[in-house]
Amino acid sequence: MLTPLIAGNWKMNTGVHQGAELVIKLRELIKGVDTADVVIAPPFTSIYHLSHLIADSTIQLAGQNLHWEKSGAYTGEVSAEMLLDAGCRYVIIGHSERRTYFHETGDVVNKKLVAAIRAGLRPIVCVGETLKEREAKKTLSVVSTQLKGALAGLSGGGLKDITVAYEPIWAIGTGAVAAPQDAEEVHNALRELLYETLGAEAARPIRIIYGGSVKADNIDSLMSQPNIDGALVGGASLKAEEFARIVRFR
Numbered sequence: 001m002l003t004p005l006i007a008g009n010w011k012m013n014t015g016v017h018q019g020a021e022l023v024i025k026l027r028e029l030i031k032g033v034d035t036a037d038v039v040i041a042p043p044f045t046s047i048y049h050l051s052h053l054i055a056d057s058t059i060q061l062a063g064q065n066l067h068w069e070k071s072g073a074y075t076g077e078v079s080a081e082m083l084l085d086a087g088c089r090y091v092i093i094g095h096s097e098r099r100t101y102f103h104e105t106g107d108v109v110n111k112k113l114v115a116a117i118r119a120g121l122r123p124i125v126c127v128g129e130t131l132k133e134r135e136a137k138k139t140l141s142v143v144s145t146q147l148k149g150a151l152a153g154l155s156g157g158g159l160k161d162i163t164v165a166y167e168p169i170w171a172i173g174t175g176a177v178a179a180p181q182d183a184e185e186v187h188n189a190l191r192e193l194l195y196e197t198l199g200a201e202a203a204r205p206i207r208i209i210y211g212g213s214v215k216a217d218n219i220d221s222l223m224s225q226p227n228i229d230g231a232l233v234g235g236a237s238l239k240a241e242e243f244a245r246i247v248r249f250r
């Protein structure tokens, strides 16, 4: 059994002070809780400050994005090395909002994944289908193509640090969570693909987490599925009590 991962994606929410208040509350609420690895992905501007506030807790930090180069003339970008230096251990890659609003292609997602692994960051790679694709029964082919594209050319030890997040786009921020059995079917297919593509040894430690309107009142049924290894949580991660309840899933 893999240690579950519960990650909170704060997106473009919270200033430095508001983020600090949220972390201080969360830190207290989940003290001694060992159900899951807990990760939060605040905006870049809060990472360094929060790295001090989480120092004596089990919370770890993630970037919400990165650039694949180490440094250079890339105005507005942040590298994997900079995220590590600021206190991150994880990074979210290929979130659907980045694919949709910032036109990230599979090739870009792949470059970012390579860069994260090179630097020693643990990537959380997002895949997911639109409602139209789901209705056309293309879910499995869409998520398989996205995952294969993300993993292209990768091999070696860093693969074990990857987490895959299945996030159906129609469920993100909409309140429309996937039925646990439907999510399980996709997770199972992604797991099989990882085993086929990477081999059993590399695939075994890779967690596959679900994202899309995860809340305190649906986390338990999602986590009861054998291939759901955790959750990527957007809106509900901005409420300390609710996120703490998600972390303490049963």
Ligand code: PEP
Pocket: 009, 167, 171, 172, 173, 174, 175, 211, 212, 213, 214, 232, 233, 234, 235, 236
């Ligand atoms: C997300 O942003 O990854 C997400 C799943 O958001 P929400 O939980 O708000 O649907």
